[in-house]
Amino acid sequence: MTTADADGAPEAGPLEGVRVLDLAQGIAGPYAAKWLGSLGADVVKVEPPAGDPARLAGPFPGDESDPEASGLYLYLNTSKRGITLDLESEEGRGLLRDLAARADIVIESFAPGYLAGRGLDYEALRSQNPGLVLVSITPFGQSGPYAGTPAEEITLFALSGHMWLTGDPYRPPLKNGGSQPSYQAGLNALAAAIIAHFGSLMTGEGTHVDLSAQETLAGMLELYGPFASQAGIKPRRRGNTVSAIYGTYQCADGYAGVYCLPRNYENMARAVGIPELLEPPFIDADERLRSNDMLEALLSGWFFQHSGREIFEMGKSHRFPAGYVATVEDLLESEQLRERHFFAEDDHPLAGPVRFPGHLWLSSEYAWDTRRAPTLGEHTADVLTELGVSDERREQLRAGGALGGSDGS
Amino acid sequence: MSPARRPLEGIRVADLTAMWAGPYATMVLADFGADVIKVEAPRAWDNLRTLIRPPLALGEHWWNSNAYFQEYNRNKRSLTLDLTTERGKEIFGRLVAQSDVVIENFRADVMERLGIGPDWLREQREDIIVVGMASFGKTGPDASAMAYGPVVEQLSGLASLTGYGDGIPFKTGVSYGDPVAGVAAAAAVVTALIQRRRTGRGQVIDLAQREPMTTLIGEAFMEWAMNGRLMPHRGNESATMAPHNAYPCAGEDEWVAIAVGSDEEWAGLCSAMGEPGLIDDARFATAPARLDHREELDPIVAAWTATVSKDEAFERCRTRGVPAGPVWTIPEVLGDAHLEQRGYYEDAEHAEVGTWAMHGWLWRTTDAGPCVLAPAPDLGSHNREILGGLLGVSDEEMDTLAASGVIGDTPIGERTRSEIVGSRR
Incomplete structure (x- = not known):
């Protein structure tokens, strides 16, 4: 699915040479990392041996659950390579440290304190790589009374004020469709990663991004947040119709x-x-x-x-x-979107032919590169070899449990 | 410790955007340190300044001080310049020559009609990064269509997924497409800066506001491809979790959202409700069983929530590891204890309206310091420093330009707050 220019030669993506580690699971972090991959970064997705839970989320072809055919996973993990590492093992953590030492951007969405509890907090990771950008995505951020509180889409929509504003005034407040709080956090994480990486290129200093889904949502309350704050206006949901026009x-x-x-x-x-x-x-x-x-x-x-x-x-x-x-x-039938080559296509071995959104914007300087999502551990051997791990050592690591299941080699 | 250097310091943005999507993009760029010069004209100012009128809009010069405009234009500078005049355009060219980025969210044909399309911009500065944010893009049969956020939401597919389940689609409360396009555009700009650093070349970005919106419903495309089905409106229900709903609390129009996935969370909710015996109820023992019996389950949860405040329901759930969230009203979001403790809201100040709170960082970085360094600029308030200091326009000529309305500090034809409020008495 790699796009090519008129001469057939692949164009360099704008983020060519940028190395990204995607430790995140679910929607937000993988969404951000997928676009970094489409823009030319080398994205390595690190999954636990059991796989990203998005693999269990579906939709599935014929509604048959299959961790290699989840529509959500396949959409959110394009243009990445995939490896498995068990961060509960010392050797798995050591490999992650080695990968982070060579990375420009690490994206993670563990509960606050998870990485620190395993010696993998930002200070530890940056000590061997001062330009490193770590993007941490959580429902409520790394600090404050709600930090670590579990959340779902509907509870974040509620806690950010959007649910109060959405729906029929004569019926209960309404959650909007899909998984918007997570996608929203992911889109903001993409911008955060790119801006922080640019800063690192300019100064040599990385940074730790603390991104809270609640905060990204609360920053987009249109006129309602600002006028409530300045003028004491108390808005309420108005359904679909603000006025006849x-x-x-x-x-x-x-x-x-x-x-x-x-x-x-x-x-x-x-x-x-x-x-x-x-x-x-x-x-x-x-x-x-x-x-x-x-x-x-x-x-x-x-x-x-x-x-x-x-x-x-x-x-x-x-x-x-x-x-x-x-x-x-x-x-999918829109002439407009067809002319703008909006949809990426894949004929997936398990999922069959699929078409899905393939870019965020168009540029005169590059095309977006979409490659199918990795199977679980598909690139473990390749990535470890690049780290200088011998085949023999890799088999020892596997036997010791640091890599989890099959690496596809 | 002094605050860290902002990553975009030294980057200059000539900002022609208006309303919400474009200014949201340049808010992100300005917050992270770019010198964003907001270009408006005395006859064509950013409509966001005057969209919500007095008496709601506060301040005598309400086009400067009202909160809606202020929130998304903080940390920027204001230059007025009428681009429909030759002199205005010529001075704008000088600004472009000293900028890294030109960004606009006009209708697709406006830049060319003003004679300041990408070719002209590149003549001013060869490696300029040009970003257009037309609703449906600059190319294709629908390029000429215009839209605000709700239409973008309809034509992105999201509205088709939102509703109570009776077939009527709903819009999200806010103009949801705008900030989505704005954040994406900020990412596009900085991606281009990274590429320019390597190649020395500028570029033209064509961001159709509808397209990033559409990427936020990827699974709906997969469901169609895999099973030929449209995802249904689920109201506040979930395909995989029960209980999962907004439940009424004590008081009028008070609600708490609760979502239970795992058996541990279910046990936590039983405890929160003071109904430990429910754990043994076989109808609710597993996630699939709870889904099958959701119609029996929802009234049980609602009977409990109706007896408590949403704050108490939230606290009882939260402390037991159950995902929950009170449906905060907007003033309640502004008073949220967690956001408060994280310093999410910062003080903004304008001479005409005093001090109020606006949201600060969309995301926090190491040693960032405060986000809001300056309120949104009064119209034309940086004319002198930019025209004189940066673009070499003499004081004498500034007076001439002001006399002919090429520059100015008042929206021509608009009335002050006291004139408007007075006329309504």
Whole structure:
């Protein structure tokens, strides 16, 4: 799946030569490390002998659980090599120290104190590698009263204020879809790793990044956090509809939305084509708010007559912000995403053909490189050889339990 | 110990972004030490300054002091320059020549229409890093579509996964797509800086806000590829855990989220509820059994939570290793004891509104010191130091530019807070 330039020669990724150790499990850390790999870094994923728990999470082809065919794992661990190490063994810890001594970035998501308890805290790791960046991702950070408290997506969504703001005002607060707190922590960890690595390149000094999922979420409370703080405003969830021109409607084939600021209103009104929309009371922004229910009724009728795609196209041609609730199937068929080569493809030996998001942005200087996720311990032998561990020594380590199961060699 | 050097010190960003996504990106860059020069015009200022109007927006010059604008523009400098004028554009070119990065989140065609597209920018500085953040990107049949966060969320697939289970999709409370694109753009900028350091070359980044959003639902694409199924709305339920929900607590509209995966957590919850006997109930003995009996389980948990405050429910769960979280209101997030102890909120100060708290570091680094070194800049407040000090514009010419509205310190046509509030009486 390696992308190539027009001459067929692989392009150097922007992070070529950067070495990353991904000790993290689940979603957040692996998500960050996967993109570092796609950008050209050499990412070694270190799994415990039992494997990353994401291998057990699915989805699975035909719903048959298989640690080598978990959709979540396969998505989050592309463009990495995979090894197994038992950090509960002294020899496993020694190998990790050796790997960290050569790494630029280490990403981990253990509970606070886990690495320190094994002599692998930041001070220990940087003593042999002063430029090292360690990114620690946890639900609540390394310090403070909640540090070490277990968390799930829904509890982080609640503790960051987002759940209070999401959902129908007449129903309970609602968690948004998927695993957003973890993905959000992962995206922030990606930026954190890259920025800290740049700092290390400039000064020779690494740093320890303490990233709390709760804090990354609490930093994105739009106007609600700031106005609560400065002006004492107490917002509450408002469902899909803030006003008639800022909301979601049922359309002919599903749901569509128009999310206009006052300055977009007239363009929208022209597209809708109901003449009264361009007359009082609707033409004036303040009057319009006082006639909000009437406007909502008029727009409801219009939405119902059009498909989501038609409404989106009208937004395009008349220049107002309109969209529709797209499913992943819609996105896979999107001409726009196809033209931008957004999806990576893989014909996985166990999982079959899969297509999934393959980049975060496009650059004039490089293409994103997607390679399939490793099987458990697939590259243990290769990576240990690069460390100077002989085949014989490797077999001793394996026999002693430092490497866990098969290395695929 | 003095605070560590910020990693992006010495990097200059010419920042044309407005609203939330772009300014969020440059907030990250500014927090980590970049010299972010926010470029606006007296006739075309960042709409975030004036999106929420008085009386909610505080301060006489509310376009400078209101919290929404302040939060995401701290640590930046402000330069006004009307890019639709020849002179404004010419001075902007000089700024570009002394910048490492130019970033914008206009509609896809705006930079070219202003005559300041990538080719022009490279003429000003050969190794410039140019970042565009159009909603759907600069290329492709949908490039001309415009969108704010909720539309980006709809067209990223996330809205299709959010709902109570009755088929109605929901948006996330905030304009979720904006900060997602913003953090991704900050990562794109610094990746380009790393590459430039090696190759000496700049680059053009085309970041479609919808695309990083779409990467946050990877498993939904895998479910479609593997099983041909769309992931359903699960409300507050989980496919693998029960109990897993928002449960009502004592009081009105008070809730606690509780999520139990393992048997140990279940034992902890039984203890928290004061129902140790439930551990022996075969209906709930294993994770699969709890899932099968979730409709019996949820009322049992809810009957307990209804008798306690969300704080007490949280404490009783937390101290027993059970994942839980009170559904904090926004003022409660601001008062969260843990965030407080970590120093997450920092004081911001503006002469017109006094002191209030804004969030500091999105993530902490060794010896970082305080994050917020300066409040968001008043419109045009750094004109003199930037135009005079950096770009060689004489005082005399600055007066001429101000007279013609190319630069200025007031949004032309906007009213002060007392004028607005007075007119409503």
